[in-house]
Amino acid sequence: MDTSLDMKSSGMKNKRPTLQDVANLVGVTKMTVSRFLKNSDQVSPPLRIKIKEALDDLGYIPNRAPDILSKSKSHAIGVLLPSLTNHVFAEVIRGVESILEPAGYQTMLAHYGYSQEAEESRIATLLSYNVDGLIISESYHTERVRKMLSVAGIPVIEIMDSTSPPIEQAIGIDNQAAAYAMTECMIKKGHTKIVYFAARMDQRTLLRLQGYKAAMHDNGLTEMCISTDSASSFSLGEQFMKEALEKQPDTDGIFCTNDDLAIGALFACQKAGIKVPEEMGIAGFHGHDIARVMVPLLATVITPREEIGRLAAEHLLSRLKGNPVTEKVINLPFKIEPGESI
Amino acid sequence: MDTSLDMKSSGMKNKRPTLQDVANLVGVTKMTVSRFLKNSDQVSPPLRIKIKEALDDLGYIPNRAPDILSKSKSHAIGVLLPSLTNHVFAEVIRGVESILEPAGYQTMLAHYGYSQEAEESRIATLLSYNVDGLIISESYHTERVRKMLSVAGIPVIEIMDSTSPPIEQAIGIDNQAAAYAMTECMIKKGHTKIVYFAARMDQRTLLRLQGYKAAMHDNGLTEMCISTDSASSFSLGEQFMKEALEKQPDTDGIFCTNDDLAIGALFACQKAGIKVPEEMGIAGFHGHDIARVMVPLLATVITPREEIGRLAAEHLLSRLKGNPVTEKVINLPFKIEPGESI
DNA sequence: CCATGAATTGTTACCTGTAACATTAGCATA
DNA sequence: TATGCTAATGTTACAGGTAACAATTCATGG
Numbered sequence: 001m002d003t004s005l006d007m008k009s010s011g012m013k014n015k016r017p018t019l020q021d022v023a024n025l026v027g028v029t030k031m032t033v034s035r036f037l038k039n040s041d042q043v044s045p046p047l048r049i050k051i052k053e054a055l056d057d058l059g060y061i062p063n064r065a066p067d068i069l070s071k072s073k074s075h076a077i078g079v080l081l082p083s084l085t086n087h088v089f090a091e092v093i094r095g096v097e098s099i100l101e102p103a104g105y106q107t108m109l110a111h112y113g114y115s116q117e118a119e120e121s122r123i124a125t126l127l128s129y130n131v132d133g134l135i136i137s138e139s140y141h142t143e144r145v146r147k148m149l150s151v152a153g154i155p156v157i158e159i160m161d162s163t164s165p166p167i168e169q170a171i172g173i174d175n176q177a178a179a180y181a182m183t184e185c186m187i188k189k190g191h192t193k194i195v196y197f198a199a200r201m202d203q204r205t206l207l208r209l210q211g212y213k214a215a216m217h218d219n220g221l222t223e224m225c226i227s228t229d230s231a232s233s234f235s236l237g238e239q240f241m242k243e244a245l246e247k248q249p250d251t252d253g254i255f256c257t258n259d260d261l262a263i264g265a266l267f268a269c270q271k272a273g274i275k276v277p278e279e280m281g282i283a284g285f286h287g288h289d290i291a292r293v294m295v296p297l298l299a300t301v302i303t304p305r306e307e308i309g310r311l312a313a314e315h316l317l318s319r320l321k322g323n324p325v326t327e328k329v330i331n332l333p334f335k336i337e338p339g340e341s342i
Numbered sequence: 343m344d345t346s347l348d349m350k351s352s353g354m355k356n357k358r359p360t361l362q363d364v365a366n367l368v369g370v371t372k373m374t375v376s377r378f379l380k381n382s383d384q385v386s387p388p389l390r391i392k393i394k395e396a397l398d399d400l401g402y403i404p405n406r407a408p409d410i411l412s413k414s415k416s417h418a419i420g421v422l423l424p425s426l427t428n429h430v431f432a433e434v435i436r437g438v439e440s441i442l443e444p445a446g447y448q449t450m451l452a453h454y455g456y457s458q459e460a461e462e463s464r465i466a467t468l469l470s471y472n473v474d475g476l477i478i479s480e481s482y483h484t485e486r487v488r489k490m491l492s493v494a495g496i497p498v499i500e501i502m503d504s505t506s507p508p509i510e511q512a513i514g515i516d517n518q519a520a521a522y523a524m525t526e527c528m529i530k531k532g533h534t535k536i537v538y539f540a541a542r543m544d545q546r547t548l549l550r551l552q553g554y555k556a557a558m559h560d561n562g563l564t565e566m567c568i569s570t571d572s573a574s575s576f577s578l579g580e581q582f583m584k585e586a587l588e589k590q591p592d593t594d595g596i597f598c599t600n601d602d603l604a605i606g607a608l609f610a611c612q613k614a615g616i617k618v619p620e621e622m623g624i625a626g627f628h629g630h631d632i633a634r635v636m637v638p639l640l641a642t643v644i645t646p647r648e649e650i651g652r653l654a655a656e657h658l659l660s661r662l663k664g665n666p667v668t669e670k671v672i673n674l675p676f677k678i679e680p681g682e683s684i
Numbered sequence: 685c686c687a688t689g690a691a692t693t694g695t696t697a698c699c700t701g702t703a704a705c706a707t708t709a710g711c712a713t714a
Numbered sequence: 715t716a717t718g719c720t721a722a723t724g725t726t727a728c729a730g731g732t733a734a735c736a737a738t739t740c741a742t743g744g
Binding site: 370371373374377384385386389408409410411412413414 | 721722723724725728729730731
């Protein structure tokens, strides 16, 4: 018996009870209580009852901190995304959690608002909590980020795009091919003066823009792009639509880097009395739920967002079990949904 | 010099470098490196240069685990919400992070899918990571949850609703009053056969339902509710609309517990050729971005979701600084936006 | 009645950063 | 030169759970 035990059981601050507190109450060492919690078979039946009572009585809450410190196993996975409010990433998160949560892993979410500087700092923060693995997005990372990831010695999976060479493993879609396919689809439907709407010029938007440009070029059509660095929104789509009609009054098609812009553009047409798709074809990207109920149904590229999250989590868990990377790049299929708006 | 140092600097696994590794490289004790990191003034100028080089060289990443263990200060805040994909909660999260992130706190998000059992387990998990404070939603908690929270000894803030008595502090709106106000607004516009659409019968939906019922009753009208326990979606709104017209063909108003259902219902009317608002008034709840651009503009209750998150985070930080709870309940205003759909 | 071994409980050490205290070096003043 | 003081660095202990090893108990069989 060391004297500090008496200190703890006496007055003091009302600090959260530790295994030692429980052990004191029962009259055993904390090791015995620890055994009870991990595998009660190792403890004699009479003690089991007393320990259970003491745990309930004190309201003992397990503490991961010592484990994290001594084994560097936090059972937490860091997920770093550009934005948390964007519904696309919200669905990725849902996919990730649907796998991690039943596996007993806690998700630590962070976002960096498309800033590389913020990305560095968020990754350092996640690593400072000893996350067991990381799911990150984008594919361009600073040297410091790459160094941190390599030094950390934990599995890393990059998600959303499947074209750039991954650090270790990437899961996503071919954004450029998807944009090419949708643009071609619009062209086949008879649209020729197609304008591309882009917000937040991140890597994936740029890849889609390239796909659009390639398709226009291959069909002998002239490209035109309206873009901004600020965040995308429904009202931005409305605003861009007006801008497009001013700059190029005979515009007959709009391809947007996401559904938010497309929906905004579509409503702008409705307000202006422009018939969709007769006078104006409009297509979005990602397959927002609303696109599947609205009138007219929005043409969009349906992307497997939730599956990207699920797969990323599954592959991460597999690697945490010690399995090697089997496929460096997992390229998931997208689907062109013509809807009624092109 | 203890021998374990030599072990570390030799081969072994490529474990993430510790302060000890950096110290070995420089030829000082880890305490000196620790001082450099916290306050480089305490280290002599020549050493500063060598330590900085060693840190960069090894790619040292700070480790919060020891701090969490010895001071139980994790600089992480747990945020527990019913759902992460719902845009309402996504905006709450944005508000929370806008305050916590600049203050140097990491957000640990968790969700419980409206299940009380899951809530218990998620709170235990968050506490096991020694979060410094908790932001939780709903107001009904099991005895075990209340015990855990009291034992944990950290500040807790409940968000979203402002009517139930809080554990410590609550920040939100009066859902019942908001629903009452919107129902009255619909009645004043001439709608009388108003049906309430509800999904996921959580506490806030029930409060809104009560507000709707009270308003109908006070105006001598007959209430009718269509509901389900499953999650809300745009297509569910469509389906409910059909159901309402079957059960009560002369329905002339729909008040939905959220905008998703309302938007689905509105598109269902468009498809069925029912004029909104002439033949059918439709109102939602929360003020989804899309409600402000769509045609017709959706009537909705605009709620300060982001501000709820911001305020919760601010009050939590204030309490972490040792300030007492000043206002047990913070009741934020909502705004009835009639739009063009009622 | 003691040896053997299984079952149960105890002891020690460890993980990493840092607070608190201790020591040493360096320099100025009496 | 001794004294006192500051600046710079070192030493020790600690947080809480658990792996690894040690000790104790108790029953069983020879």
